[in-house]
Amino acid sequence: MADGNGETKKPGLFGRMFGRKAEAETAPVSSNESVIARSEATKQSIPESGRAPGDGSLRSQAKSATADLGGARDDEAQSDAPKLSWWKRLKSGLARSSSSIGQGISDVFTKRKLDGAALEDLEDILVRADLGVGAATRIVEAVGKGRYDKEVSADEVRAILASEVEKSLAPVAKPLVVDAARKPFVVLVVGVNGSGKTTTIAKLTQRLRSEGKSVVLAAGDTFRAAAIEQLRVWGDRLGAPVISGAPGADAAGLAFDALTQAREKQADVVLMDTAGRLQNRAELMAELEKIVRVMKKVDETAPHSVILVLDATVGQNALSQVEIFGRVAGVTGLVMTKLDGTARGGILVAIADKFGLPVHFIGVGESADDLEPFAARDFARAIAGLEEETA
Numbered sequence: 001m002a003d004g005n006g007e008t009k010k011p012g013l014f015g016r017m018f019g020r021k022a023e024a025e026t027a028p029v030s031s032n033e034s035v036i037a038r039s040e041a042t043k044q045s046i047p048e049s050g051r052a053p054g055d056g057s058l059r060s061q062a063k064s065a066t067a068d069l070g071g072a073r074d075d076e077a078q079s080d081a082p083k084l085s086w087w088k089r090l091k092s093g094l095a096r097s098s099s100s101i102g103q104g105i106s107d108v109f110t111k112r113k114l115d116g117a118a119l120e121d122l123e124d125i126l127v128r129a130d131l132g133v134g135a136a137t138r139i140v141e142a143v144g145k146g147r148y149d150k151e152v153s154a155d156e157v158r159a160i161l162a163s164e165v166e167k168s169l170a171p172v173a174k175p176l177v178v179d180a181a182r183k184p185f186v187v188l189v190v191g192v193n194g195s196g197k198t199t200t201i202a203k204l205t206q207r208l209r210s211e212g213k214s215v216v217l218a219a220g221d222t223f224r225a226a227a228i229e230q231l232r233v234w235g236d237r238l239g240a241p242v243i244s245g246a247p248g249a250d251a252a253g254l255a256f257d258a259l260t261q262a263r264e265k266q267a268d269v270v271l272m273d274t275a276g277r278l279q280n281r282a283e284l285m286a287e288l289e290k291i292v293r294v295m296k297k298v299d300e301t302a303p304h305s306v307i308l309v310l311d312a313t314v315g316q317n318a319l320s321q322v323e324i325f326g327r328v329a330g331v332t333g334l335v336m337t338k339l340d341g342t343a344r345g346g347i348l349v350a351i352a353d354k355f356g357l358p359v360h361f362i363g364v365g366e367s368a369d370d371l372e373p374f375a376a377r378d379f380a381r382a383i384a385g386l387e388e389e390t391a
C-alpha cells in the first residue's frame with residue numbers, strides 16, 4: 001500500500017491505478033518524442049525538496065511576487081498536513097457539479113418508474129451542469145433505452161452517465177508530447193486573466209525538469225512588472241532561466257528574443273507566458289497573432305504547442321474562450337485549472353463535444369506538483385458522483 005512518497009493519506013492505491021491508466025491511454029510515440037505525463041515512478045523521482053513542505057516556501061516565494069496580483073492564496077494548503085489524494089481533490093472540486101447531478105439524479109430516480117417526465121428532469125439537470133445539450137440528449141437516450149416503465153435506481157443512472165461522459169472525453173484525453181526533434185520545443189500558453197497560465201507554466205516546468213529536460217521560460221506578460229517577477233520567482237525555484245524584457249516591452253519582440261536565446265542555450269523546451277486577455281478584446285487578441293507570427297521568424301514550425309488554460313469555475317464562457325483563442329492563436333490543447341475548487345467541470349464535456357481539442361492536464365491546486373494528466377474515466381466518475389474505482 002505504501003507508495004513511498006508519503007504524501008497522501010491513502011497512499012498508492014489510486015495513484016498506481018492512475019499511473020497505469022495514464023500509460024495505457026498514452027498513444028504510442030516515436031523514440032524522439034517524450035510524453036509529459038507523470039507515472040508513479042517519475043512522481044517519486046521528484047526530489048523531496050521540490051515538494052511539500054518545500055512547496056510552502058515555493059508558494060510563498062511566488063506569493064510574495066504575486067501579492068499585488070491577487071496571486072497565490074494564503075490557505076491551509078501551506079500547512080504540513082498530508083495532502084489529499086488527487087482523486088479526493090478532484091471529487092470535492094467537482095462537488096458543485098456532481099452534487100447537483102448526483103443529488104438531482106437521486107431526487108428523480110428514487111422509487112420511480114422511468115417515464116418521459118423523469119427523462120426530461122434528467123436532461124434539465126445535465127444541461128444545468130453545463131454538459132451541453134448534445135451530451136444531455138445522448139445520456140438521456142442511453143438511460144431510456146430498454147428501461148421505459150421499469151424502475152431504475154439512481155446508481156444505475158449515475159453509472160450510465162459516467163460511461164457516456166467517458167465516451168465523450170476519452171478521445172480528447174491526450175498527453176502533451178514533446179517532440180525532441182524540435183529543439184527547443186516551443187509551448188505558447190494563452191488564456192483569459194487569472195485562468196492559471198503562469199501557475200500552469202510553473203507546474204509544467206516542474207514536470208519537465210523532473211524528466212531531466214532543460215526549460216527556458218519567456219516572460220511574455222510584459223504588461224506588469226509583477227507578472228515578470230512572478231515568473232522569475234518560479235524559474236529560480238524550479239531551475240529554469242527566465243528571459244524577460246522591460247515592463248511594457250513588445251511581447252512579440254520578447255518572443256523573438258526568448259526563442260533565439262533558448263536556441264543558443266540548446267534548451268529542450270521554451271514555455272512562453274502571456275498576459276491574460278479577454279477573448280472579445282480584438283486588439284489584445286491581435287497581439288497573440290503577432291507573437292505567433294514572430295515566433296515563426298526564428299523557427300517556422302513554432303509554436304509547437306499552443307495551450308489554452310481554462311478556469312474550471314467559469315462555466316459556459318469557456319466555450320467562447322476555446323472558440324476565439326482557438327481561431328486567433330491556433331490552440332492545440334487545453335489545460336483546465338482549479339478543479340480542486342468549487343468547479344463546474346461539466347463544461348469540459350461540452351467543449352470536448354464541440355471542439356474535440358486535446359485536454360492534456362488538469363490543475364488541482366496552487367503548488368508546482370498540482371498538475372495531473374487528464375484521465376477521462378476518473379473525471380467521468382467524479383462528475384457522476386461515483387466513488388473512486390478500487391479494482
Ligand SMILES: Nc1nc2c(ncn2[C@@H]2O[C@H](COP(=O)(O)OP(=O)(O)OP(=O)(O)O)[C@@H](O)[C@H]2O)c(=O)[nH]1
Nearest residue numbers: 071072193194195196197198199276338363364365
Ligand atoms: N485552487 C487552484 N488555484 C489555482 C490553480 N491554478 C492557478 N491557481 C490560482 O489562481 C490564481 C491565478 O493564477 P495565475 O497563474 O497567476 O493566473 P494567470 O492566468 O497567469 O493570471 P494573469 O497573468 O493575471 O492573467 C493564483 O492565485 C493561483 O494560485 C489550480 O489548479 N487550483
Ligand SMILES: [Mg+2]
Nearest residue numbers: 197198221227
Ligand atoms: Mg500570469
